Amino acid sequence: MKQIYDVIIVGGGPAGLAAAVGAKKEGAKDVLIVERDVSLGGILEQCIHPGFGLKTFGEELTGPEYARRYIKEALDLGVEYKLGTMVLEVGDNSVTGVNREDGLFVAEGKSVILAMGCRERTRGAIATPGTRPAGVYTAGAAQRLINRQNMMVGKTAVILGSGDIGMIMARRLTLEGAKVLAVAEIMDYTAGLTRNRVQCLEDFNIPLLLNHTVVEIKGKQRVEGVVIAEVDPATKKPIAGTEKLYECDTLLLSCGLIPENELTAAAGIRINKITNGPDVNQFMQTCKPSVFACGNVVHVNDLADNVSEESERGGRYAARYAMGKLPAGKEIPTVPEGNVRYVCPQRIAPDFPATLFFRAAKPEKGAVVRVLADGKEISSRKLIKINPGEMEKVTVKPEDVSGAASLTVRVD
């Protein structure tokens, strides 16, 4: 292995692969991906359902098929990679990793790209009381066991949370002969994509209980049942008297994803409190100029295609930085307002075009998206509906932004 690279990428999932492709296409010579799993592809390797690639390739692929395309492209372009390798520390221009073959090593990079993805919220984080039996899995862990390790997690299941993986796993369990009694969602709308609600729940007659949550887990050794109660839509507190026991041996949790930023925080990079990812500009550059970040480590995306697009862009700019071709300049903040929970990038270089991604705080019909520069409207667009589960975007041009001190994205 070389000791000095142009670009080192932490993570070989959809973000890391696209970033590597982007960096190579932009002219970076030596690009290294460091991946902790036994293969490249990341979470895509366990996403054996279709629905990937519509935006990127104009055809519907499974997760592994989608990953293959990027892996092939990256390898054809000469990207190097290390598998089974955990990164322990990220510096401004270095990555410390460990694996079986090299032991503990330090690789130097002119720029570093963080592409660690995200992890699932756990039972502890959602504070579900009850016993602690076997049979409580996050939806993603169950997906790995079933799709990659050929191990079935249970026979009768309840799913808490209507995230995309939860809904996809409701269908997957059903297809493999398990009975899914219900998907309980504490909010009054599904957390994931509408298409998953239709294709994974409705098409399989799996009951979706909105405004419901699991209030108790029962069973001493293995899950024997869960108690589901209706919640008050305003307070989200369970309504006494609505508790109902669902006898099952498995509870899957699909209660949200959290960007995986232990390395980022340890490197002293500023983390945004709403996205739980690093603050970036439109080049996907963090507050440390040599460190870039892209994909779900920055903010949780709903489509792999969006991750790829964003990450390829991040890879290109990281390569430019490595080659000394990304000038530092003035930056202005982007501000969410009205029914906008966050805007990513959180700051932009106003002299360059930028695409602003944002999520709504709550579902709304007939909403208007407006972009304002120092309070002055520069664009406006009417949406049929906006949903927190689906990311939206607007593009801004340098001529509209020039001279402004801040940029606001508003939904009303």
Next chain:
Amino acid sequence: MKQTDVVVIGAGAVGSALARELSKYDLDVTVLEKNEDLGGDSSRSNSAIIHTGYDAKPGTLESQLVVAANPMYDKIARDLDVPFKRIGAILPAFTDEQFAQLPALKHKAMMNRVYDVEYKTGAQLLEMEPNLNPSVKGGLYIPRESIIDPFLLCIGLAENAADNGVHFLLGTKCTGIKVEEGGVTAVETTAGTIATKYVVNAAGLYCDEVAGYVGKNDYYVTPRKGQFYILDKNTSCKVGMIVLPIPTKVTKGKLMCPTIHGNMLVGPTAEDMLDKTDKSTNAEGLASIAADVSKMIPGVNLRDTITQYCGLRAQRNPEGLNIDIYDDLARYVNISGVRSTGLTGSVAIAKYVVDLMLENGLRATFKTNFNPIRHGTPRFAELSAKERAELIARDPRYGNIVCRCETVTEGQICDAIHRTLGARSVDGVKRRLRAGMGRCQGGFCGPRVIEIIARELGISPEEVRKNEPGSEMLTGAVRE
């Protein structure tokens, strides 16, 4: 029939400490444990504090043994490679009423001969613990209150006992005790009868049932539930010491302290129950923790919870630590009333019990080859870069990190499985190494740990359990 000199019933902290103490003598010792792993029930779900005994009831056996035990831990932790730290405790008073109680609490500490307890002003306490409620008026400082890894304490004691010749029968329940001519002669178990000269009842929560086998159940045990939160290592509001509330007549109250591994621990509740197997948490109990602890530490952020758990204290009725021998029942020792101070007291209880047995006819001499030292599994997360590199060079499996949150390697998991009294389950691996105890709670490493356990034990993945029989993690292959 199997023959032994001493049967110890229970491999919690007391049973394990007893096993190790007995292993210093030329005796054949057998320990029965109904659970599949070491650590009993109460010994593995508690506040993980090594107490000083400052607040025990003066003059009691509990006071005597807990106070004696505390200074023993520096050496025991070192010998057995158990993480242990003397971080100290504070007992802050926020109301005039609480403040007025401080002299009496200090006097109690003096009566218990814990002479290093000191008064601190409110300003001093705030300097020591900046996240305290600023209305603190003053309080006590108890410097030798300490924290430990409770799993590794039990495992360390038991492993070292086993390395010194003690037999452990795990997953084996005592179902009866045979008495002949006024003395015990054998123990009946789910794995057959064991002839023995001596029996020690260290069954904790179930010691009343075991005592019932020999008609010495002149007391009964009820579980007193204690629910806890464990917060993320990165939680916004931390404490550096054990912050204890001023006790009330009913309970010692809910505390906040760091764990030996850097998480924050908040709790426990104290709820008297009847079912000794009910380890469930409940919304009311958890809510009461939030309400009480935030009075002392207003910034405590329970949204940073990574898990919650429930432990059962063995509440003796009538209460009090009792270590009994009987005129009409030779060679039987009954230990009862080991409650929240039991983890601390265990090592002194063990010495007291063995001495009591020697005084009452047990004939034994010391072993010439007793080895007090246990080398634990290397803790990769705590090693320097040089030590890590050396370890991987020796065994490349230490280069494969399986649990990313707690930085636990495949090499460690294999060692924990294959060592004396090794891990047999997902929880067994977790308790020994912390794999799955971090913020993702096994979301990442869980599927990988199942694979490694199955491979190393030569069993199929669907036979891998979380802990006890019936807790199988999987239901079979998806496809043949």
